[in-house]
């Protein structure tokens with residue numbers, strides 16, 4: 001994959017998921033900024049030709065567009081990581097990673113939306129979104145607690161994978177929409193470990209590890 | 211008046227506050243920061259930077275100082291401001307100080323109170339325990355204490371022992387904000403292999419879910 005073009009938006013957490021994996025893998029791409037807010041360019045007919053559902057971000061690989069963070073994370077991890085640390089080939093671990101990608105898409109959808117509502121004054125039932133975000137965080141907190149007792153610092157297996165990258169930004173950014181981290185000690189420690197990984201990069205709302 | 215004025219409260223699992231980290235904490239209207247310096251001492255303070263009110267829990271720990279995220283003012287373990295980056299030569303006035311609570315560690319927990327002079331709960335002095343989980347529960351702390359007591363929790367309403375399913379749990383509670391409670395669960399040392407801690411975590415998670423759903427908890431008298 002020589003020719004990569006990433007269509008992304010600085011404040012979009014899914015764009016950040018992809019930028020972060022690229023940084024960990026040392027992969028670079030030409031970047032095209034998509035004005036999601038206030039421009040709504042991801043809803044435009046031209047962008048929909050790249051991303052039929054308007055999913056962000058889009059990675060063009062030799063001219064072929066791949067839309068949404070889950071597909072991009074899995075593809076980059078499969079093609080650009082010879083160690084296969086980020087997407088293990090061992091079936092049980094692979095399956096577990098993929099199911100957490102689904103969790104990210106489904107259970108954290110409300111968390112993503114709550115943040116957009118807070119930052120860009122979108123309409124929506126924010127109380128319901130926050131409640132859904134909290135229940136998703138609780139599932140993650142319980143899981144990370146059990147993992148930690150078993151001596152495992154990451155969501156799947158003993159190393160960071162794209163499951164961690166698919167999940168943690170929604171939690172890390174939760175203060176953008178009024179959910180503090182007080183109730184989630186295991187997630188807080190997990191976030192700290194992630195921020196200390198070599199190659200970690202920030203986005204607005206996710207500071208560097210000091 | 212908050213319970214912090216009248217008793218020692220367990221506010222976090224010691225293991226959850228790693229050296230050189232900080233965390234926010236709500237106790238009945240108080241916003242607190244709990245942080246551990248690089249040499250391992252735990253501190254519980256008001257979570258408010260004297261400069262412009264930024265939460266210190268958002269800040270970062272440098273050695274035995276905590277620094278505010280906003281403009282980098284640094285406070286020593288006594289809460290005294292020691293360094294103002296915008297005025298590095300300034301001898302910082304003694305009056306710039308963060309209000310502190312008394313803090314200590316026992317039974318695998320960090321405890322705090324506003325009243326230094328209060329006697330520390332003797333039951334907590336002698337227990338050795340391994341951490342399991344802190345759980346946020348959407349129920350008032352008194353209702354939680356009541357449910358736990360009916361399930362066999364032997365304690366003083368804040369800290370005690372609960373024998374269940376072959377496990378000896380150590381459970382500490384503190385009231386948070388908005389009618390929430392935090393339940394800190396540990397297992398007594400000696401049965402603290404990973405298996406026992408996993409079982410204890412699963413038990414505690416199920417207990418939380420039942421209490422929130424208003425369902426009787428295991429062992430609770432009808």
Ligand code: FES
Pocket residue numbers: 259260261262263264278279280281282283
């Ligand atoms: S608000 Fe803390 S340093 Fe300015």
